[in-house]
Amino acid sequence: MTNKIFLSESEAPTHWYNVVADMPNPPTPPLGPDGQPIGPDALAAIFPEALIEQEMSAERWIPIPEAVQEALRIWRPTPLIRARRLEQALGTPARIYYKNESVSPAGSHKLNTAVAQAYYNQQAGIRRLATETGAGQWGCSLALAGQLFGIEVRVYMVKVSYHQKPYRRSLMQTWGAEVFASPTEMTASGRKLLALDPDSPGSLGAAISEAVEEAAGRADTNYALGSVLNHVLLHQTVIGLEAKKQLEMIGEYPDVVYAPCGGGSNFGGIAFPFFADKAAGREIELVAVEPTSCPTLTRGIYAYDFGDAIGLTPLTKMYTLGHDFMPPGIHAGGLRYHGDSALVSQLYHEGLLSAVAIPQLETFEAGVLFARSEGIVPAPESTHAIAAAIREARRCTESGEAKSLLLNLSGHGYFDMASYDAYFAGQLQNYDYPEAAIQAALSHLPLGR
């Protein structure tokens, strides 16, 4: 019995799929702080023209430049794997498949967009990229991508993570990036924050401010973001495009697709190519899985809000918990985002995508079961998709239905073993919010509800 379905490099996607072409309604425009739509110019200080074009494009298929395809071939196509041992452990008639994005050298799907962004910046004559990173998945991906395309990378890493996750920092440095514990003395934003609190542990919001300030202030330097934006989701569609072909090779089509959802990039990446079929009338359920501790889609509202915590970005119409919502320090750091991709949000609002929120302990239980049956230790983010698929597989055990389930294993957990330690030591907990707390967090939306 075959477990792994490989695509040859010659069968890899040559175009990205742009979901905008198949959406029933055009995307909502981003707005400036005054509530007026902004144009491409507003982004030109920190992004290259090619990426801004992709951000605004309605073309269904966008060619992947040959140099980007060549970089993707370092680890892509990624395997699609039938999780037979997990199925056996669950005693389910369901067929469970996972797309193994953990095989990228950076350990997650983030490298898919990092190589594309590094390439377009190189083509635009940019010599340096500045970015922020929290847990470090994105910083690592951009570090390696920068190395591949001859671009210097400077990463502002949230100070508390810089000290707690030293090996992600080492990894970025091994790939040649400069890494700074944010807030730093190097930017006005950093100095301002340090003046307020010399012992500040830093925050993603603060690190974004430092990176954007550096990019905006230097002609040779741009900014790169690892999720949320349309062009990032576009680059991630290689995941779903490959998975569709791989399932076709064995005469299979999924009933349900699951992916973890923080900013939305790995969910959009695997789900959008299947959405194209759904838009054409095919029955399929596409499920974004989020933590109950940051339940953006399941408990937030659909409104214009800032993308960052401080309010420096344009306003985006999205599901949000309020830009100053502060989720607890859960171990799936990549899912601790108050908002969501505009594209995912709009399709969810229109009832075309589903969402489910899962408590932390259930996700780790799922992660351990997966590790003990399939071998790979999943990233805490990825365990969310696994947990949701396990719920459905168990329902199939009861109903006898033999559903076909596809999940995105967005990354491995080999840099997250401290989280598993904490789980085994009984130090993790579930989080839930009374409705009043959610409503309070939503009271500061810049344009109201």
Add this chain to the structure above:
Amino acid sequence: MTNKIFLSESEAPTHWYNVVADMPNPPTPPLGPDGQPIGPDALAAIFPEALIEQEMSAERWIPIPEAVQEALRIWRPTPLIRARRLEQALGTPARIYYKNESVSPAGSHKLNTAVAQAYYNQQAGIRRLATETGAGQWGCSLALAGQLFGIEVRVYMVKVSYHQKPYRRSLMQTWGAEVFASPTEMTASGRKLLALDPDSPGSLGAAISEAVEEAAGRADTNYALGSVLNHVLLHQTVIGLEAKKQLEMIGEYPDVVYAPCGGGSNFGGIAFPFFADKAAGREIELVAVEPTSCPTLTRGIYAYDFGDAIGLTPLTKMYTLGHDFMPPGIHAGGLRYHGDSALVSQLYHEGLLSAVAIPQLETFEAGVLFARSEGIVPAPESTHAIAAAIREARRCTESGEAKSLLLNLSGHGYFDMASYDAYFAGQLQNYDYPEAAIQAALSHLPLGR
């Protein structure tokens, strides 16, 4: 241009290759402490019969049980990759290929033999396996293999590593193993060592004593070893068998094969299937790469010696630096072994294999160049093979020869980032020994020279 050559699961090896069948002379027998050959019975207290048979077998092909093949299919066949970006970085006309054993869930080739050993022990009715681990690669592999075959695994982890490498410990626990910091109070060996020094940091020799004591004293418990023994090298030949097929698929055959060599299992695993061709007259060089800090093949002598530091094991004829040789705490912990596999030693002694020793700093330099060109951060052990291949590729640059080089990427370095940190911080050094020091270490051989 294709970078990665995949084998489908249906093309995976169905038999292990036993090099004994093609050796010009029969293997030297293991001896008891009295200098007399020992029989299979001497091993029956701690190994199952099937593995003892393999240890003694002269059959060329040994079938891989279906259940072991199925476990191997979790991650095998592993990809063979053309290192085009490394070639470009070196400006070499050489073609460099690497067999990527780092894709195993445990992160290295060790899992190849772990699943086989767990299977045969399960078949023999054994319920528990005891083993030792230093850096943790082997302990992790046996933990996962035990989980897959329903066998409890107890790992005696050298105390200093237990505290220095907490994430390898977490990984073993995630896969369900019990892990103890050795020396423990649980065994007579451990209590004896703690009585001498309550703060003992432990050693591999001490951890072996504890694991063997537990296995010898309990009928339901056996012992498992991760390298050195004939059956371990046998199980590793899937590496070379796959690599040969993959190279054939693109009409390629290597001029030279490189692998890191500590106990000899990953070297034997990739080299022996090519040795079969060499024995049949084909020209190929098979190079074991070791650290200058533990130069077993290049500076040791060929003599009978103990396999462990304390002298509990049978005597094996092998290249050795003396069983009480204490190499410095280099970062390629898997290569810190005073002896070598009997099979590798005998073939090397007969001039059929080559060896080279490389200083630590050159190996890290090679590892960083590899990480920055090919993406994957190699384990410090694997960097030895990379460094040796780079030396040859550079010679090709000068000579204009377009040699075909194959190396074994035995594992990834994502749990070894502290070593890379130390390298970047300038804290690593090279080690070399005056000849007198080597000769002194060789003065305690149990049967003399």
